[in-house]
Amino acid sequence: MVEKRWVLKDKPDKEIVDSLSHTINVSPPIATILAQRGITDFNGAKKFFRPTLDMLHDPFLMKDMDLAVSRIEKAIVNQEKILVYGDYDVDGTTSVALFFTFLNSFYSACDFYIPDRYKEGYGISEAGIEFAAENNFNLIISLDCGIKSVGLVEKARSYGIDFIICDHHRPGDKLPPAIAVLDPKRSDCQYPYKELPGCAIGFKLVQALVLQNPHWYKDPLDFLDLVVVSIASDIVPITGENRVLAYFGLQRLKNSARPGLRALIKLAGIKYKMTITGIVFGMAPRINAAGRISHAKTAVNLLLSESEEEAYHFGEQLDVKNDKRRDFDASITEEALAMIEGNERLKTSKTTVLFKNDWHKGVIGIVASRCIERYHRPTIIMTMSNNKATGSARSVPGFDVYNAIENCSDLLEQFGGHMYAAGLTMDIDKVEAFQKKFEEVVSSSISEELLTPLVNIDSEITFNRITPKFFNVINQMEPFGPENLCPVFLAENISVAGSLRLIKNKHLKFIAQQEGSTNRLEAIGFNLGEYEKRIKNGEKFRMAFSIEENNYMGYQSIQLNIKDIKFD
Template sequence: MVEKRWNLLAQPTETSDKEDITNLCHELNISPELATLLWQRGVTNFDEAKTFFRPELEQLHDPFLMKDMDIALQRLEKAIEQKETIIIYGDYDVDGTTAVALVYGFLSKFYDNLHYYNPDRYKEGYGISKLGIDWAKEQGASLIIALDCGIKSIENITYAKQIGIDFIVCDHHEPGEILPDAIAVLDPKRKDCAYPFKELTGNGVGFKLLTAFCLKRDIPLEELFEIIDLAMVSIASDIVPIVGENRILAHYGLKKLNTNPRVSLKALKEVSGFQGEMSIESVVFTIGPRINAAGRIKHAKAAVQLLLSENYEEAVDFAYEIQNHNTERKTHDSQITAEALEMIRADDWLLTQAKSTVLFKEDWHKGVIGIVASRCIEHYYRPTVIFTKTKEGFAAGSARSVVGFNLYQAIESCSHLLEQFGGHRHAAGMTISIEQIEPFRKAFDEAVVANISDELLVPQIDIDIELKLEDITEKFYRIMKQMGPFGPKNMQPVFMTRKLSLAATPRILKEKHLKLELLEKESGVTMTALGFNMRDNFYDKLLNTDEFQAVYSLEQNTFRGQTSLQLFLKDLKF
């Protein structure tokens, strides 16, 4: 286990901040600890608290504030009036497939000359492919709506225009200096776009296009909100900040998933074996990987077929097919991760000197190299790129970053060695000729060394506040839970407690986990704590110490009909 640094987040120190905390305590009838959690999330008064705890769909922004939205809608309306063939084209990941299901599924209620298309991860790669455009031409299409891709597909969108196909691009990735020659480019990250919220998913941009479509045609927005659970799945799985519009969409999407889900998501949940109420985190680890597995192992079209299914028995069949893909993905994942870690251990430069990890093996499965990059970071915490050979004789790479480091910038500085690349500060993909991998490895490491601090190479646990075990009550947990949905920029609160000791000998679960009974010395309060994969690092230390500190989140545990609060341990210090 990599040693972690503990970072206590900003605490109220100014007089005005402390007054805000005091006012929140009185106005909301909550403890100072809960008021501090709200203050850290930018909530400083009753009205802001009301908006935070009770997000409303009416708070979503006017879609026509987005640059090119009026042009996009005019072109879509023209296509429908003239009965043109329209292709809904989406990426092969969760964001792309849910976006296709969202836009195709909704528009097909009002127009039937529609097809959808997802590129093959292996034959076509990321973005708009020439193969996809030629397929669209064969269908007689004259308009393609691109979702979660297109912002960097300059050449292929120009090619489409030359053969008589217009594009509406709905993307959320960082644009380059040149925008594609499309009829409309919807991307809130455009420098000339004044749209107030910049962190939508590709699905979210598609959702705004549909919102504009509804407003123009006087279609009740309630009809669109019926598919809000698809927007939520993309927000959860694409790891975007859950603030602003994303928070509203995620809140209502989760509500729908847990009360009246579409049959496809209900089937995925059942096949996964998950029981109980789903959170953003459970969507990330349960629904997201299964949808992703379709494109990783076979073809993303299977995920869209599932998501569009309106028959439960059919949806369950599709879900089992995807479940099998996910099982295969896990096998590739664990095998390749083991090989990658062994390569790092066998390379003295990588092990002792490098500030990054760049690995290549011809036969690694392209569909899981991004996951493997993340797994390597769990063991060797630094920016990581994993390459494998493509059928065309190039190498495809998937990159992941560490918190606080701009990966995209580092890759961009090596762009002269790459055939193509795209992504953002946290994750990226690229294509490179195999002979350039070694020069890239050196250039990338130099870029990392020049821009990363030693501090960023140690994983950080952000701690919201110090807490005493005696402060943890059912009311505290109930109010804290209402601060969700949790995710980036509104993470589940993490707490630190000092002066703890063991109330009983630690129990070992499944040979690697720990179950502890913690005693707070000052108050005499005891609580149960679970530490996953903590046996090797902490069991002996716990037996040989009188006092320690713990960092944890709070969870509710139900066992044999009894529900209680327990600590979910993240780290211990002695």
């Protein structure tokens, strides 16, 4: 196992911690964590712990929102045909389900289109434009894609088709010639929050349309169950407006989710608490499986389902596809890791770039993430699609893989994405040159620290502090996700108090005790089985962990989820 780097966050000013602890009646470790997250007074804590819907921004603050609303109003008055176009991942399919449900509730001259991952690739496609032209659509509203589709939007214009683009990816040097481009990452957009996923941009457009036309739809908040699924699945920061949308979206998902999402919750076996993690590991893979294994239209049909029976029918189809996806994922990951292990140069590189023409395109992003779990470095996994090399890139915390790819753009046909995830396409004969250049670019800019797995620790703590009341306050810091992660604590002088066992030969479970503390706590360490002997022998250790609720047969208890162990 690669040794992890532990970094204990800087302690905030003691006066701020003491004042906050007293003002909102929380323990110093909790006040420390809040201060580290920029919450330093009563009002900040109130907004954090008790978000309200009036914290959402006015949608008309977004550049071009007025133009988008005006063009859609004109289309409806003139009975023009409108095509809702979205990508094949969770963000794209939830975006399409959201906007199509809204539009179709009062306007029948509309349809939706999802590109085929294998025949068309990511985003706006030639085939999509041709479909719109052949079927006499006058307006395309693209969601979660389109920001770099300059040529294809020009082509649509030549057919007399207008575009409204709702995207959240980084724009290129030139914006497409659309009627409106809604993207907070535009340099000229003054919208106060920049990190909305594509589905949330669609939600803001619905909000704006309903503000102007209240007779069209009763309540845009109906769509927050879809919005929170996209926020969780697209791994965007759970801060600012995203946190408000996620907070209320989780409530809607728990209490009044649409039939398709209820079916997914049941199939994923989510029984107790609705969390961002539950969406990421339970619901998102099933939605994604549609576009990974065949066509994402099945996922949209699930999300559009109006009855439990229809939803469960589509949900079971996705479950079967997800099982296939798991098989592909496991076998390709095994191949990829064997390629690295068998090549001395690849083993010692600062990047992983692998190509094999028969790998399944639908799982290469997952395989890239699996490789990072073993070799902590920027990774691109490529396969052949439409006689081109197509790849998915993933990064390590703190390193901008999009910028690194952009520095190799002379070898690429197209690319797009975020700091931590991107997609790219190139001619197959350029793969070797790309591997070499990407390694050079990354090697010249990445630090050794970023190449070592990191455990960020919020605060030191003693076991006596970990009480039901303490855990209740931690719980209220949810929803957890990027930039509002579940707090990680450090405790020293730990030993086993009993019940030490290995689960599936790789996971540790035991009762932990701390010297000087009377509190004994259940602890689980996933993939930490190699420490069993030393713990069994009575060696004392330090432990980095988060605190969670363990539900077993309806019985709830506090459990420590161990992130890493270091022996004294």
